[in-house]
Each structure stands twice: as structure tokens, then as C-alpha cells.
Amino acid sequence: MECRLCLGSAPAESSVSIFGGPHPEHLEQRIRTCCQIQVKRGDGLPDRVCLSCKTNLELLISFRKACFRNNESSRLRSGDCLKIKTEEVLLEDLIWNDEPSQSTIHRKTSEICLKPFPIESELILHKTSLPGVKLFQCDICLKSFIRKNTLMIHLKSHTGEKPYKCKICLKSFPQKSHLVSHEKLHTGIKPHKCDICLKLFVYKNKLVRHLITHTGEKPYKCEICLKSFTQKSNLDKHKILHTGIKPHKCEICLKSFTQKSSLETHKHLHTGIKPHKCEICLKSFTIKSHLVTHEKLHTGIKPHKCEICLKSFTLKCHLKRHEKYHSGIKPHKCEICLKSFTLKSHLKRHKKYHSGIKPHKCEICLKSFTLKSHLKRHKNLHTGIKNTQM
Structure with a gap:
């Protein structure tokens, strides 16, 4: 549903009809009077308003009512008994005459309350408690927020400011909640366990994402190559490969990468740092995925079996490499001695003999x-x- 006033989208339950309800004349006439907008039934324009605009409209009316009362009180105190201008009286009568009964107002208090508030902070707190009301908008990306402090935190994402720093690894974050979440990694505590494979996770959302791997469900499909993924984020990363764009370049060897994370991993090759260590054999790895693959070797489980010789393998990639030997195809040829190899890694190793190093x-x-x-x-x-x- 589109709001007539702000053109924002809102579900039907979070909006109200301009021409419906027990007192339709109120909303229709108030929009005409306060916003100076002509509203007619069947004019082909949106006929609903969101709760946020309805709230702002009621606040405007409440403010005008307070102004009229204060103006009258001032005149009485000063002895000025002149009547208010005719148009002001008409506006007051239009807005406040024939008000809904007290029982009707009581039924509507769960959505909106016409009660005036003595201080602005109470008024803001009341408005933000209403469902679907987002009063604070980012001027850069136009995203709306319920609370002002949430908007202030969001604005830091545009400035690049990251004031919250981890004391252990010195990594910085734009929001304090992100830092608190990150610090859980350093505790080593993994309270969320998969009931199928007993794997542990620090965060619950990681466990939920992991459970999809057991179902085999891959709902996110690439429209170009039809490859499927369990997570939308993985599909988004994959789509970048089809563009051929590699914006992230290594300053040392000038090699380019599609993703920034791939560049950060690549940099470890130049530094020699291997931060991911196997707890069983203490072997270290540059990339975490390599450690995860390596740890499977310690389990002794070999679920991947060759259909030709029935030999089993721990990793699927090892099975695929083994199957190439049965094919007899040797596509990788040495340009110097013309010797052929089944695997590219074998050719690369062979070339070292020709280098003499x-x-x-x-x-x-x-x-x-x-x-x-x-x-x-x-x-x-x-x-x-x-x-x-x-």
C-alpha cells in the first residue's frame, strides 16, 4: 500500500484508509485543512496514509489546538476580549467539533493517542512506540529509523568512522554492538551446537545457516551459469565473477581480485603469516578454508568412493583427481620436453627440474x-x- 502523503510503502495493517473508518470525515477534512491538499474519493491517487503520516497529522492538529488555547488565555489575561479571526474559528470547529466518543478514542489508543504531552522528549518517545512509525531519515540513503540514536549510528557507515576498537586484535567497528558480537570470537566459547554433526558455533545465525548444508537445499541460483548456493551472500559474491571486474589489487605483486577478502588472504602469502593452526598436529595454514579441509583428514572418515576401483577418499577433490588417472587423459604438456601429465600440479613440479634450481x-x-x-x-x-x- 502506498501512502498518499509520503508515498512510502506500508502493509495494509500499518496504514489507514482516508475515506473509511467510523469517522472518515475527520481524516479527509484534516488533510485538506492542515496540508492544503485536495483529497477526493475515486481520484485515482492513493487512498491510504501510513501510521507515521497519520501520527504527524494528529500532532499538527494537537499543536494548533494548543496554540488556539494559549492565544485565548493570553487575550483574557491582557483584558483583550476581541474574538479570534473567523477563519481560525472555522478551522477549530472543523477539526474538533463532532469528535469521536471517548470509547472510540480508548479503542484507538493502541495505535495512536491524541493526548498532548508536556515535554518534547515524552512526545518523541510516544511516537516511536507506535508500530511502523519511522520518524528519522538518513539524508544520504533515505533509509528511515524508529529512533534517533539508531540513525546516528547508521550515519557512521557513510563517514567510514569506526570508533569501537577490539583490545585483543585491534579491529575497529562502527557500532558498539558489532564490537560486542566480535569479542565473542576471542572467548572461544561456542554455545550453539548442530544436532546432526555436533559442530559448534559462536553465533546462532551461523548455526542456522549451517543447517541448510545438511538438507542439501540450495535455493539461490545464478541466472547466468545456473549454479546454486545455500546462502544469498554467496550468490552475490559469485555474480561478481561473471562481470570480470577485479577492483582489489595487491600493492606488492599487482595481482587483482574480485573480492576484498580474497586480497586480504593473498597478502598472507607475502608476509608468511599462517594464522590458522590445526589443534591436533599444529600444522598452520594461510587460509582458514584450508585448515577446515585439513581437519577432515584427522577424522579418518572417507565418504567419497571411486566407482571404478572402489578406493575411498576423505575429500571430494581427491576423488576427482584420482578419477583422472582412470581416464588416461594427460592434458598438461611440458613445452620443453613434451612430456604429458594428468594433473597440472605434476606439470608444475616437473618444470622445476628444467630450471635447475x-x-x-x-x-x-x-x-x-x-x-x-x-x-x-x-x-x-x-x-x-x-x-x-x-
Whole structure:
């Protein structure tokens, strides 16, 4: 439903008809008188007003009534018995004559109250308690808010101001509630548990989002490639890939990324920082998703089985890589010796032999190796451990 006065949208239950109700003449005539707007039934324009505009209209009427009373009182005190101007009397009669009965007013107090308030703060508090009333609007994005302090907090999102800083990791936030929510991460407490896989979560909304993965439901589909996602945020991120735009550039190697989070993760490669550590084997990872994948190896569960040789794998990506060996296809060819490989990673490793670079050196005998795995196997000769793999 569109409001006749502010053109804002509101559900039917949060708006009132200009021409309906037990006293339709009041709302129709008050709009004409106070707003100087001609309102006619069947004129093809919106015939409803939202509760916010209705509230403002009633406040205007209440204010005018107080002005008339105070003006009369002043005249009586000063001894001036001149009557008020004719148009003012007519306006007063139009607005306040034939008022609804007290019982009708009592029934409407849950939505709107015509009672005047002695101070402005009480009036504002009363208005904000009404359902659907949003009196405070952002001048930048035109978003409306119920309370003024909420608007003030919102304005910080446009200025980029982040006054609330975490004492542990020094990360800043525009709102105090965001900081309080963030600080829960540092406590390590995860009170929300998935009843299916027993995985724990810090936030309840993360648990709710996780539960969708067990149902297999992916309601958000990309219109371009038809790929589906469990969350709308993931779909929005995916759509950026189709644009080809990569606005986030690394200042060190000038590599560009579609998402800012991908750039931040990439920067760890230059710093060597690996903040995500496995609690079982203490192995560290640059990217959190790599740690999550690694932790599955410790479970011993291998749900992904090859249909040809029945070999099982912990990760689906390992199964897909294994299936390429059965196909016999070797699409990755070395440009120097023309040798072909099933996996691109094997070709990349092979090219190191042609470079002649041997960066991995034994600390005992100073012998160098092209691959780190070869150095590790060589060290077993010094320790007396027999190699199990050839």
C-alpha cells in the first residue's frame, strides 16, 4: 500500500484508509485543512496514509489546538476580549467539533493517542512506540529509523568512522554492538551446537545457516551459469565473477581480485603469516578454508568412493583427481620436453627440474634438492629411517 502523503510503502495493517473508518470525515477534512491538499474519493491517487503520516497529522492538529488555547488565555489575561479571526474559528470547529466518543478514542489508543504531552522528549518517545512509525531519515540513503540514536549510528557507515576498537586484535567497528558480537570470537566459547554433526558455533545465525548444508537445499541460483548456493551472500559474491571486474589489487605483486577478502588472504602469502593452526598436529595454514579441509583428514572418515576401483577418499577433490588417472587423459604438456601429465600440479613440479634450481638443502651434508619431498626422503638416510615410498 502506498501512502498518499509520503508515498512510502506500508502493509495494509500499518496504514489507514482516508475515506473509511467510523469517522472518515475527520481524516479527509484534516488533510485538506492542515496540508492544503485536495483529497477526493475515486481520484485515482492513493487512498491510504501510513501510521507515521497519520501520527504527524494528529500532532499538527494537537499543536494548533494548543496554540488556539494559549492565544485565548493570553487575550483574557491582557483584558483583550476581541474574538479570534473567523477563519481560525472555522478551522477549530472543523477539526474538533463532532469528535469521536471517548470509547472510540480508548479503542484507538493502541495505535495512536491524541493526548498532548508536556515535554518534547515524552512526545518523541510516544511516537516511536507506535508500530511502523519511522520518524528519522538518513539524508544520504533515505533509509528511515524508529529512533534517533539508531540513525546516528547508521550515519557512521557513510563517514567510514569506526570508533569501537577490539583490545585483543585491534579491529575497529562502527557500532558498539558489532564490537560486542566480535569479542565473542576471542572467548572461544561456542554455545550453539548442530544436532546432526555436533559442530559448534559462536553465533546462532551461523548455526542456522549451517543447517541448510545438511538438507542439501540450495535455493539461490545464478541466472547466468545456473549454479546454486545455500546462502544469498554467496550468490552475490559469485555474480561478481561473471562481470570480470577485479577492483582489489595487491600493492606488492599487482595481482587483482574480485573480492576484498580474497586480497586480504593473498597478502598472507607475502608476509608468511599462517594464522590458522590445526589443534591436533599444529600444522598452520594461510587460509582458514584450508585448515577446515585439513581437519577432515584427522577424522579418518572417507565418504567419497571411486566407482571404478572402489578406493575411498576423505575429500571430494581427491576423488576427482584420482578419477583422472582412470581416464588416461594427460592434458598438461611440458613445452620443453613434451612430456604429458594428468594433473597440472605434476606439470608444475616437473618444470622445476628444467630450471635447475635446487632450493631445498640438507643441513647435515649440504646436498640440495629440487623438491622438498626429496629432501625429506634424503634426511631419512641420516636418521636411519627406511623409506617406505620409492
